[in-house]
Amino acid sequence: MTRPSRGRRPGAPDTRAAVLGAARASFAAKGFGGTTIRAVAADAGVDPALVHHYFGTKDDLFLAAMELPVDPRRVIEPVVEGPVEEAAERFLRAFLSVWDDPQVQPALLAVARAVMDPATHRLLSEGFLPVVIEPVGIALGIDRPQHRMALVASQVMGLILMRYVMRIEPVASLTSEQVVATYGPTLQRYLTGEIPD
Incomplete structure (x- = not known):
């Protein structure tokens, strides 16, 4: 049987x-x-x-x-908690908390390389931006959140490329505090400062 x-x-x-x-x-x-x-x-x-x-x-x-090792929506939740005038610092600290983690970074690098590929650029422009990044600007209550958060994303993508993908000095060796101090004012201007119409 x-x-x-x-x-x-x-x-x-x-x-x-x-x-x-x-x-x-x-x-x-x-x-x-x-x-x-x-x-x-x-x-x-x-x-x-x-x-x-x-x-x-x-x-x-x-x-x-996207096969991300972490849910980016959970990672950036703290960004919207607190004064909007300090949001850029919170954003960068949340970003660095995962990107500087050696257990998570390899998977993030694979995703970053995928979204930077011209053949799959829509993953970033029509996916990651509206799903993860733009809601932060809306929750912060900033004006023109779609426009401003695209500027923030451009700075962050440049940071990813220079610090983690290509490892260009001195950006690759900056401490997390140096990254926050260096990039924070620029990101904050994108969030709440004067930007051209």
Whole structure:
């Protein structure tokens, strides 16, 4: 008598991985705005309800598809707590807390290289910016949050490139306090200072 097999059947598809693969491809090709849960589900061959079950909202699916080692929304939560005049310092400290962590940095570098690739630039412009960065400006109550937070992101991406990807001196060797003191005033001006219309 043949015993019924136990556990996962050999060759059964990994549904979660299929959804993530379909989501990554869609976000890279169509951007955040052009990607829908329904289309991702269709590409993965699953019901849209299953995508919601595994990942929740489209924002959550996007961040899962980015394969980040930390949820950046949780990391930058402290940025909106406290006076807006000190938000840049809080932003930089939150940023450095993960980027200077040797356990997390390798995975972050892989993501940074992916979003800097011209072929997948929509992951940054139509995904990471509206999902993670712009909500900070809205929560801080600054004027023109979309415009100002794009300027903040430009500075931070430059910092990532110089300090972590290319390791250009003296930026690569600055202490966290030196980074905050050097970049903080510029980021704060982007947040609350005078900027051209």
